[in-house]
Amino acid sequence: EAQVTQNPRYLITVTGKKLTVTCSQNMNHEYMSWYRQDPGLGLRQIYYSMNVEVTDKGDVPEGYKVSRKEKRNFPLILESPSPNQTSLYFCASSFLSATDTQYFGPGTRLTVL
């Protein structure tokens, strides 16, 4: 089954404790991205990747890191989480670019205390 998977689905952590949210797709897609969803703000793009080893900032990259060492994986790293990063996070992938249909993961709900 074609899909985007994210882990964990739910995470409660404390300020400053490094964490990684994994994202994996099995559709051989070139383009991958991370979004955060906050009430009243819709989805805002954090980072995106056009290909292996090619990543770039979205609209809200502060406090986040990403890497793309393999085509299928695109982990999101919070090296020192803060309460304002409490949010619902989505990973998405598409064939080549942002103009293609995005396939979304199920989401990761993160709470930073």
Add this chain to the structure above:
Amino acid sequence: AQSVTQLGSHVSVSEGALVLLRCNYSSSVPPYLFWYVQYPNQGLQLLLKYTSAATLVKGINGFEAEFKKSETSFHLTKPSAHMSDAAEYFCAVSESGYNKLIFGAGTRLAVHP
């Protein structure tokens, strides 16, 4: 710069009534426009997509949207609402050569008997 405005954060309709969700965009070049739907506790999935082939775009579940360049609008409609249409709907815009996808704030659709 690209932007998306969705008028009305909440829309409520009766079952069987017309659904109209409004989206206006800002783009300096011909845009790619999308409507995504998010059912409770799920990721987003594509409803429909405009890529300049036709101004009236038909999507899944009986939804359609019309691209109006003069009004910079891409409103989503469905002639007859069903209870299963209750969800949050997001309009999004991108451009060829622009690697970001910009979402609106979303419209939550409620359908009552």
